[in-house]
Amino acid sequence: MQANKLNTKPTTDLGKKAWRELVSDSFKAQFQKEAADLDAPGVNLEFRGEYGSQMRAKNMEGLDGIDQFLSEGEQKAVALSDFFAELSMQTEHAPVIFDDPATSFDHDRKERIAKRIVQ
Numbered sequence: 001m002q003a004n005k006l007n008t009k010p011t012t013d014l015g016k017k018a019w020r021e022l023v024s025d026s027f028k029a030q031f032q033k034e035a036a037d038l039d040a041p042g043v044n045l046e047f048r049g050e051y052g053s054q055m056r057a058k059n060m061e062g063l064d065g066i067d068q069f070l071s072e073g074e075q076k077a078v079a080l081s082d083f084f085a086e087l088s089m090q091t092e093h094a095p096v097i098f099d100d101p102a103t104s105f106d107h108d109r110k111e112r113i114a115k116r117i118v119q
Contacts, residue, residue, distance in 0.1 A: 041077070
């Protein structure tokens with residue numbers, strides 16, 4: 001008599017769906033909010049690798065990578081948006097030390113960053 005095999009695919013599929021909807025989509029929404037608050041250029045996030053992975057790629061419509069198309073200041077604004085989105089998803093808060101986070105920014109964006117750091 002052959003024992004019934006345990007089918008874990010439905011559970012795995014449900015885990016992937018939950019990750020996509022609860023984590024990936026939530027992160028993307030928070031990232032877009034942070035980017036808007038910092039007046040960062042609009043970029044797309046792509047989650048690569050297995051579900052549960054934090055690997056993210058940033059690109060612009062039809063273009064891979066952002067380092068070839070954005071200025072240093074724009075790239076930093078996108079990176080800060082990603083960082084702030086990551087922080088906002090944490091349930092436990094710890095102190096964060098910034099080392100000159102406003103280099104390469106104009107006065108308006110420096111003010112936005114300072115206000116966001118204070119928040």
